[in-house]
Amino acid sequence: MATPSTSQPEKSEWLxxxxxxxxxxxxxxxxxxxxxxxxxxxxxxxxxxxGATLKDCVTPGQPPHITGSAMLVYAPSRDYVLARLKDDPLVEERIWDIENATIHPFFRPKRGPV
Incomplete structure (x- = not known):
């Protein structure tokens, strides 16, 4: 059995x-x-x-108006997720407004295809 100092933290999904x-x-x-x-x-x-969040639905023949990004990740903590996002080129190059990001614990009764 692993001790607390050597065991991996349990992961959760984050929206x-x-x-x-x-x-x-x-x-x-x-x-x-x-x-x-x-x-x-x-x-x-x-x-x-x-994927990208959009201002409006995509219109055929028109480029989408991207307003941000939505993601689901599998990680041990909110701090881990935030640290990873801050290390992304989209933050470094001031595309993502990381100060206004929302990170929520997310639960699916079953991981994988529904």
Whole structure:
């Protein structure tokens, strides 16, 4: 049996919304490849899903108006999640407004496909 000092903390899912800064639209595309590259160094089970939040529904033939990001992650604590988000190029390049991010514990009765 593992002792408290050597056992891994139990992980939970966390639902996150991070708004973009209002002036981020034109810079987001340039920073996105760095964001994806950074994600590849995260634990394999960290990212459950993620995507852009939009001002309005997508209109065919028009680019989406991205207002931020929504994600579900699997991590040991809110502090862990916040530290990881702060280490992202989207924060470093002032795309994500990390000061206005929301991070909520999230529960699904069953992890995996419904």
């Amino acid at each position: 996150i919304h991070v708004p973009d800064f209002p002036d981020a639209k034109d810079r987001r595309t340039a920073v996105f490849p760095q964001h994806i590259a950074r994600m590849k160094s995260d634990p394999k089970d960290f990212w459950v899903f993620g």
